[in-house]
Amino acid sequence: MKETYMKECGTSFNALTVNEEASRCLLCYDAPCSKACPANTDPARFIRSVRFKNYKGAAEIIRENNGLGDICARVCPTEKYCQLGCSRSGIDRPIDIGGIQKFVTDFEKASHMHILEKGTPNGKKVGIIGTGPAALEAGLRLLIMGYQVDFYEKEGLAGGYLRTGIPEYRLPNAIVDDNIHRLENLGATFHYNTEIGKDRTLEDLKEKFDAVLVAVGYSKAKCLPMFEKNPYVISAIDFLHNVKADQGSHDVKNNVLVIGGGDVAMDVVTTLKKLGCEHVTDVVYEELSEFLASEKELAGAREAGVTIIDGYVPDAVNENVVTFKARHIDATYTLTADQIILAVGQKPDQTFGLPMEANEVKEDNYHVDGNVFVAGDITKGDKTVVWAVKKGKEAACAIDSYLGGKDHD
Amino acid sequence: MINKDLSIDFCGVHFENPFCLSSSPVGNCYEMCKKAYETGWGGIVFKTIGPKSFIVDEVSPRFDILNKESTDFVGFKNMEQIAEHPLEENLADIKRLKEEFPDKVLIASIMGTNEQDWEELARLVTEAGADMIETNFSCPQMTSHAMGSDVGTNPELCAKYVRACKRGSSLPLIAKMTPNITDMVPCAKACMEAGADAISAINTIKSITDIDLERKTAMPIINGKSSISGYSGKAVKPVALRFIQQLRDGIPDLPISGIGGIETWEDAAEFILCGATTLQVTTAIMQYGYRIVEDMKNGLMHYMEEQGVEHLSDLVGLANKNIIPAESLDRDYKVYPDFDLDACIGCGRCYVSCFDGAHQAISFDSETRKPTCDHDKCVGCHLCALVCPVHAIGMGEIVLKEGRAGQPSDKHPFNKHWL
Helix, strand or coil: CHHHHHCCCCCCCCHHHHHHHHHHCCCCCCCHHHHHCCCCCCHHHHHHHHHCCCHHHHHHHHHHHCCCHHHHHHHCCHHHCHHHHCHHHHCCCCCCHHHHHHHHHHHHHHCCCCCCCCCCCCCCEEEEECCCHHHHHHHHHHHHHCCEEEEECCCCCCCCHHHHCCCCCCCCHHHHHHHHHHHHHCCCEEECCCCECCCECHHHHHHHCCEEEECCCCCEECCCHHHCCCCCEEEHHHHHHHHHHCCCCCCCCCEEEEECCCHHHHHHHHHHHHCCCCEEEEEECCCHHHCCCCHHHHHHHHHHCCEEEECEEEEEEECCEEEEEECCCCCEEEEECCEEEECCCEECCCCCCCCEECCEECCECCEEECCEEECHHHCCCCCCHHHHHHHHHHHHHHHHHHCCCCCCC | CCCCCCCEEECCEEECCCEEECCCHHHCCHHHHHHHHHHCCCEEEEEEECCCCCCCCCCCCCEEEEEECCEEEEEEEECCCCCCCCHHHHHHHHHHHHHHCCCCEEEEEECCCCHHHHHHHHHHHHHHCCCEEEEECCCCCCCCCCCCHHHHCCHHHHHHHHHHHHHHCCCCEEEECCCCCCCCHHHHHHHHHCCCCEEEECCCEEECCCEECCCCEECCCECCECCCEEEECHHHHHHHHHHHHHHHHHCCCCCEEEECCCCCHHHHHHHHHCCEEEEEECHHHHHHCCCHHHHHHHHHHHHHHHHCCCCHHHHCCCCHHHCCCHHHCCCCEEEEEEECCCCCCCCCHHHHHHHHHCCCCEEECCCCCCEEECCCCCCCCCHHHHHCCCCCEEEEEEEECCCCCCCHHHCCCCCCCCC
16 A cells, blocks of 8 residues: 555656657647646747657756656646646647656656756855745745855754645655755755744844745644544644655555545545555535546545545534435435545645734735745745745845846846 | 459459559468458569669668557658568468469569669569569668669669560560659659569658657667658658659559559558559558458448449549649638637637638637637638647638639639538
C-alpha cells in the first residue's frame, strides 16, 4: 500500500510521445493557453520549442517564467487554466500541457541545467515568512534581482503545503527538495523551526530587513461547529500531513467518512484508497455538476473506487454517526464511520495583527504598510499553486519597486 | 470485398497486377521473393546481379532515415550495393522462382563493368528463365566507378551496354535511370534507340540525410566516417513524378516502370496517371513489409471503380497532357479563399502564414478569434488553405484580372485541398 501511495501518477511522456503530443499542437497565433496561465508560464512558447526539438530552450522558457515549473507541471488544474481555451479542442481534445511541461522539467533536471542565476548583489535584504509556493517564487525572483533572501519556516523542512499537504503520488518530496536546493544554490538562507510571533517577532524582522514578505498561507483547517471536540474527527490537512511525513507507512481505518468536495478532499479520499482503506465515503455539499475539485483529481478518486454522495450537508452528529440532509431533494443519509475527516476549507493560522478582511490581508499591490508585503493564499485571488506563483512573482516586483529597483509593469 | 482486374501488359509481358518489388534488399533471395509472390505482388525485380569479378563488400550499419515530427522514414538512405550472393546461387533462385510461380513476372536486374559482362549476364539470366531484364545504370553507391550512376549519366555508355545486353538476350529490356542528372531524356533516348523496350525511374537520389552533431559526420557512421548514398521513400516521390512526366514529354508514349516513394494506392495511382505502366516499391516494404501490397491493390480497385475504368491501362498517362509548361498556364484570373467560420477553430495559423509568408491580406480578430480576408491585398495564393488544420478554407469567388478576357464561370480552379 505504501508503494501505491509513493508511486507518482499522471502523464509521463517519453521522447517519442512528447513529440507526438507537441505535434498535435496547432501553434496558434496569440495562443489562448499562454493568455490563460496565471503565472505566465507561456505554454505556447515552450510547446513550440519542443515541437522544434529545442528541449533546452523549452526548459529555459518554463523555469524563467515560472520558478516552480516542475511543481506546477504536476499539480496545476490545467483544465481550468491553459487547457481551457486550447484550440485543439475544436478538433478533438486539448494538448496535455501539464504532461509536456513535466517532460521538459524532467529533462532539465536530467541534463543538470542551471537556468536561474543569482543577480549582482544590491546590498539589500528581504526576509520571507513561510516557504510555500508564493514564498519560494518571490524568493527566486528577489535573488535573481540581487537581493539577499532569508526564509523563516516554523517546520523543520521547507515547502509549506507542497511538502505537507499534496500527497506524494502527485508531488514527490524529491521535487520539492530540488526547488529548495535551487534556492540554496542561489544563496538563500533557510531558518527552520523558527515561528514568527513565537521564536521571533515580525517587528524584529522589520528592523533586520529592508522588506519583509509575509507568505504564511492557509495552514489552519476550518471546522464545522457540530464536529468540534469530536474524538472521531481529524482535519484533512492534518491527515495529509501525517501520511506524507510517514511517507505512506500509515495505518488507516477501514471505514472512513470524508466531508468536502474540493481538491483537498479528493487528495484525502484517494490517499485513503491508496493506503488500503476499504470503505471511503465522500459526502459533498456541491452536486457533481457544480463540483469544485479539478477533473483530474475527481477522476483519480473515482478510479480509486471512492463512494461519492453529492449534494448533501451534515445535519446531525452523534460521535461517529453522522446524518446528512440533501440540499435539493427530500432525503437523508446516515452513516457510521470509524473515522471522520473534514475537508471543508482552510484559513490563516497566524497573521501578526495585519489588517484582515474575510481571511485575506488588506493590501495594495501586495504592500501592507511600512516595509511589510504579503503574498500567497492570504491575499486575494485563487488559492492554487499557480496563483501562489503569480502572487509571489508580483510581490517580488512590488518589493523591488518599493526598494528603489526598476519600475515593474 | 471488391475484386477488379488489375492486370496490365508491359512490353508484351502480362502482369497480374502492376505492383513489383524493385531491385533492392527486399528481393534478395528465393525465400523473400516467394513470400512476396504469395503476399500478392505481381512481379519482382530480383536484386541486381553483378559479374563474378565484382566482390560485394558491405558496410555496417548501412541505412539512415529522415524524420519529421513523429513521422519516421520521411526519407530513407541506403548504402547497400548489388546482390551479395554468388552468381550461381542467384541464377538458381531465379530458376526455382520461375518454376514455382510461372504466372508471376520475374525481372532480372543486372549490372556489368564492361560490354562482355553485360552480354554474359543478360545471357545467363535469360537461361535461368527471367521474363525481362532491367539494366541497372543508376545505383549511386557502387564502390566501382565503372558501375552504377556514373554509367547512367553518360548516354553513349548507356547505349553501348544496352546493345551488349541485346546481343546476349532477346528478352524485353528495361533501362533503369538515375535521377542524379539534370535531364534524364538524353540517356533514356539513347537507351531506347539502342534497343531498350522501356525505362524504369527513378533510382535513388544521392544524399546526406543528416549530420551527427557530436561526431561531425553523416549517417550512418562507419568507423567514424560516412558517405553520400541513395535516398528514397516518400520524400522522393515529387522528384520521381517530375522525371516521369519529363520522360513522357520527351519520348511520347514511352513505357515506364515507375519507382520512388510509393506506399499507398494513391501514390500508385499518381504514378500511373503520370505515365507508369508498372510500379516498383522498396522503402515502404523495408518499413512495413510485403503486406502493404494488399491495400495498394484493394485501394486501386476502388479507385478504378470510382473512375468507371475497367482496364488499368486506361489510366496510364492521363495526367500527362494536363501538366504543361509554366508559360502556358492561364494567368487571367485569381480565386479568393472562402472561410468557413463555423468550422474555424480560431488557431490563427492562416493569419500567421498570410502575414509572414504571403501578402498580409488576412486579419485576425483577437476577441472572436476569427480571420477576415482583405480582397484588395489577397492574391489568391491559398497558402492559408494549406496551413488550416481543419480544412476550413476553400474556394471562394473567382475574379478575372483587370483587362483580361473571358468568363470566371469558364474557369476550372478546383483542387483537392479545397474540401
